[in-house]
Amino acid sequence: VVQSEEGQILSVKIAADGQWRFPVIDSLPPTYEQCLLEFEDKHFYKHPGVNPFALLRATVQNIRSRKIVSGGSTISMQCIRIAKGNPKRNLWIKCLEMFQAIRLELKYSKAEILRLYASIAPFGGNIVGLEAASWRYFGRNSEQLSIAETATLAVLPNAPALIYPGKNQKELIAKRNRLLKRLFESKKIDEQTLDLALDEPVPSRIYTIIREAPHLLDRIVSEGGNGQRIRTSLDYDLQLKVNGLANRYHNVLHQNEIHNLAVLVLDLQNGEVKSYCGNSNCSDEEVGQSVDLIQAKRSSGSILKPFLYHGMIRDGMILPYTLLPDIPTNFGGYAPKNFDERFDGAVHADEALARSLNVPAVRSLQEYGIEKLHKELNELGLTSIDNSPSHYGLSLILGGAETRLFELCEAYMNLARSISDLKPIHASYKCGTTELESSRNYNFDRGAAWWTAEALKSLNRPESEQGWKLFSSSQKIAWKTGTSFGFRDAWSIGFNSRYLVGVWIGNADGEGRPGLTGTNTAAPLMFNVFKELETQDWFDKPMGSLKAIEVCKKSGYKAQANCIETELKSFPRNSNKSRICPYHEEIHLDEQQMNRVHGNCYPVNKIRRVKWFILPAVQAYYYRTVNPSFEPLPDYKSGCNPTDSRSMEMIYPTEDSRIKIPKNLDESLSKLILQLSHLNNSTRVYWHLDEKYLGSTLGEHTFEILPKIGSHVLSCVDENGETIDVEFDIIQ
Numbered sequence: 001v002v003q004s005e006e007g008q009i010l011s012v013k014i015a016a017d018g019q020w021r022f023p024v025i026d027s028l029p030p031t032y033e034q035c036l037l038e039f040e041d042k043h044f045y046k047h048p049g050v051n052p053f054a055l056l057r058a059t060v061q062n063i064r065s066r067k068i069v070s071g072g073s074t075i076s077m078q079c080i081r082i083a084k085g086n087p088k089r090n091l092w093i094k095c096l097e098m099f100q101a102i103r104l105e106l107k108y109s110k111a112e113i114l115r116l117y118a119s120i121a122p123f124g125g126n127i128v129g130l131e132a133a134s135w136r137y138f139g140r141n142s143e144q145l146s147i148a149e150t151a152t153l154a155v156l157p158n159a160p161a162l163i164y165p166g167k168n169q170k171e172l173i174a175k176r177n178r179l180l181k182r183l184f185e186s187k188k189i190d191e192q193t194l195d196l197a198l199d200e201p202v203p204s205r206i207y208t209i210i211r212e213a214p215h216l217l218d219r220i221v222s223e224g225g226n227g228q229r230i231r232t233s234l235d236y237d238l239q240l241k242v243n244g245l246a247n248r249y250h251n252v253l254h255q256n257e258i259h260n261l262a263v264l265v266l267d268l269q270n271g272e273v274k275s276y277c278g279n280s281n282c283s284d285e286e287v288g289q290s291v292d293l294i295q296a297k298r299s300s301g302s303i304l305k306p307f308l309y310h311g312m313i314r315d316g317m318i319l320p321y322t323l324l325p326d327i328p329t330n331f332g333g334y335a336p337k338n339f340d341e342r343f344d345g346a347v348h349a350d351e352a353l354a355r356s357l358n359v360p361a362v363r364s365l366q367e368y369g370i371e372k373l374h375k376e377l378n379e380l381g382l383t384s385i386d387n388s389p390s391h392y393g394l395s396l397i398l399g400g401a402e403t404r405l406f407e408l409c410e411a412y413m414n415l416a417r418s419i420s421d422l423k424p425i426h427a428s429y430k431c432g433t434t435e436l437e438s439s440r441n442y443n444f445d446r447g448a449a450w451w452t453a454e455a456l457k458s459l460n461r462p463e464s465e466q467g468w469k470l471f472s473s474s475q476k477i478a479w480k481t482g483t484s485f486g487f488r489d490a491w492s493i494g495f496n497s498r499y500l501v502g503v504w505i506g507n508a509d510g511e512g513r514p515g516l517t518g519t520n521t522a523a524p525l526m527f528n529v530f531k532e533l534e535t536q537d538w539f540d541k542p543m544g545s546l547k548a549i550e551v552c553k554k555s556g557y558k559a560q561a562n563c564i565e566t567e568l569k570s571f572p573r574n575s576n577k578s579r580i581c582p583y584h585e586e587i588h589l590d591e592q593q594m595n596r597v598h599g600n601c602y603p604v605n606k607i608r609r610v611k612w613f614i615l616p617a618v619q620a621y622y623y624r625t626v627n628p629s630f631e632p633l634p635d636y637k638s639g640c641n642p643t644d645s646r647s648m649e650m651i652y653p654t655e656d657s658r659i660k661i662p663k664n665l666d667e668s669l670s671k672l673i674l675q676l677s678h679l680n681n682s683t684r685v686y687w688h689l690d691e692k693y694l695g696s697t698l699g700e701h702t703f704e705i706l707p708k709i710g711s712h713v714l715s716c717v718d719e720n721g722e723t724i725d726v727e728f729d730i731i732q
């Protein structure tokens with residue numbers, strides 16, 4: 001039996017012998033004891049296990065009616081009978097029962113014997129014990145039952161095979177009413193209570209078994225909890241609300257053949273699981289409903305990126321806003337793309353994290369070290385990242401590894417806890433804090449963790465046209481999404497200063513579906529779960545773990561003399577170790593400040609020295625496309641340009657050409673082969689069609705495409721920032 005922290009039943013599992021039998025309870029409801037003793041054994045507290053007067057009376061009754069109508073057994077004797085599996089009645093067995101009942105009384109207290117009886121008494125069908133019966137017949141705990149309901153349960157074990165709800169209703173009611181009247185006669189209840197109780201119906205059906213946390217139940221059983229009553233840390237109301245939300249989302253996702261999801265809610269204060277929804281309640285067969293997706297290993301997508309960001313800041317490798325290159329990059333044959341297949345040229349690190357840009361993440365990982373991150377992810381408790389660092393390579397940060405929602409949430413929880421200077425702990429469905437074993441000594445930096453949460457709190461998100469804005473409530477929440485390769489896994493994990501919500505959505509069998517992304521599917525569910533939790537204040541800024549540092553406003557690096565605007569920021573301790581701004585330089589312009597000049601072509605006394613924001617050529621090419629206010633380096637004044645010739649030429653297609661694509665024999669369109677020449681053999685060229693990045697070439701510059709009918713723009717840029725644009729039409 002799995003209970004919530006308030007003691008409400010969340011899930012139950014039938015015993016191995018096919019009986020519904022709940023573990024022994026601590027104390028019986030007083031009304032039940034009253035009913036039971038009135039009905040079965042009035043002098044229970046006075047006799048030593050055997051009641052000679054009752055036996056005598058029973059014998060007389062049985063002789064008079066020439067059959068057995070009464071056993072005259074005490075509760076203690078009945079305990080023995082039930083425990084022995086209801087053997088045939090004869091004098092010898094009866095004597096043995098009496099002897100053993102006395103022994104039972106010597107060993108146990110009266111209260112213990114009553115509890116034992118209530119736990120093993122048969123209640124009809126395969127229902128054993130008061131608690132199981134109470135739940136099966138009334139859907140409630142035994143202490144929440146009315147007097148009529150309690151009386152019904154007190155009379156049931158008397159002849160469970162003959163009378164039970166749904167069968168012989170009249171006899172059951174008569175038996176119950178007889179007991180109620182006896183209670184009235186012995187002044188245990190008043191007349192009004194009696195009248196009301198006599199009017200109550202008896203149950204005619206059996207309640208379906210509660211399944212509010214079936215996967216947690218399975219988990220507890222697999223962890224050795226079989227046959228026990230486990231009081232978990234789950235919040236009953238929240239669990240029901242989360243299940244309701246999960247069902248609503250599943251109904252929608254189902255239409256897109258997405259069948260499975262999981263939601264986990266943790267309390268950051270003590271690591272307690274407040275809600276555990278391991279899967280949807282999809283009614284289709286064969287969709288992996290039994291899989292607990294909170295524990296299943298799934299591809300991580302971008303969900304690990306915050307730990308790299310935190311590590312880079314902790315070690316002073318970047319500052320929270322540092323500009324990072326976001327340009328086509330080839331890492332020895334591995335060329336990661338951003339989700340939208342565009343590049344920003346240069347992007348602030350916090351924005352790169354919030355928008356989950358892949359190229360800055362991979363470049364960062366290369367600088368940080370795969371082995372270092374791999375080791376740290378293990379220290380964070382991500383046990384499924386168990387291959388060697390070289391097995392994953394740089395893809396470790398883009399979903400090359402598999403993780404479990406439970407462990408991920410624990411890692412995020414400890415990141416959040418470090419902001420409040422709390423020690424790392426285990427997430428657990430048991431109540432209370434459990435500290436991590438010392439082998440997992442991941443090095444959190446309070447200031448770096450705070451800045452990581454700040455970056456994750458920002459509203460700048462990928463796939464911005466989609467509806468996440470509708471869900472971003474007034475609450476401050478740090479959150480990160482992930483989408484695995486092939487749209488197989490959608491993740492979203494978020495936290496405020498008190499709670500953490502983790503969501504996974506996908507198919508248990510691993511089938512990918514279009515539109516299955518963290519931002520589109522998992523994040524909305526996560527935000528809706530947050531709406532069910534109390535709003536929390538944001539973390540206090542950990543001033544003691546931060547120090548003031550002068551930063552270049554534009555580049556986010558430590559400021560230097562040529563930076564145009566600087567600001568003082570409270571950044572983590574190691575920020576001083578980081579590099580100074582590489583993007584601001586002093587350049588020489590003519591008197592009108594229109595063109596660049598130098599001392600060999602322009603009077604030195606007229607040269608104006610100006611501080612300028614300069615990006616490397618390729619970064620500038622992309623940066624301009626998303627930053628319209630960007631001022632590229634002014635051209636050289638004529639006669640001043642040290643390199644005055646073009647090095648790139650488009651061979652095919654030429655400007656404004658109209659191209660008819662021939663059909664292959666099988667009616668498919670053949671490919672169009674693009675080609676250009678570059679003077680310098682070792683210069684890489686980046687290709688784009690209609691602003692979409694195609695790839696890069698080195699040496700021989702040809703590219704195959706399958707363009708659609710219509711107008712297109714082909715743009716090529718080389719490493720030095722030289723560009724060439726060609727417009728062409730594909731005609732029918």
Ligand SMILES: [Zn+2]
Pocket residue numbers: 552553554555559560562563564581582583584
């Ligand atoms: Zn600067």
